[in-house]
Amino acid sequence: MSDIVNEAVKVLNEKMSGGLGGTAKFDIEGEGCVMIDDDGARAGDEEADVTLSADPETFRGILEGDTNPTAAFMAGQLKVDGDMGMAMKLASVLA
Secondary structure, X not given: OOHHHHHHHXXXXXXXXXXXOOOEEEEEOOOEEEEEEOOEEEEOXXXXXXXXXXXXXXXXXXXXXXXXXXXXXXXXXXXXXXXXXXXXXXXXXXX
């Protein structure tokens, strides 16, 4: 497992402020995947309601609050596959 995935799991678990009501997966290009559900974040690559894909730099920017996820999506830096409503809910849970 990559350092980026390990760091992401730690940071996401600190940011989680409520239940997600579903599953989400961050697919970090060349690094691995992070699963998020009502129990928090963990390394893994399973089926999810929504999958968000980005390169490591974009993902780190989103995680650190330097990159707006919506702007990254509109610029094609963040791809969303699946339940767009779940992606929006994920953004509010992590705020």
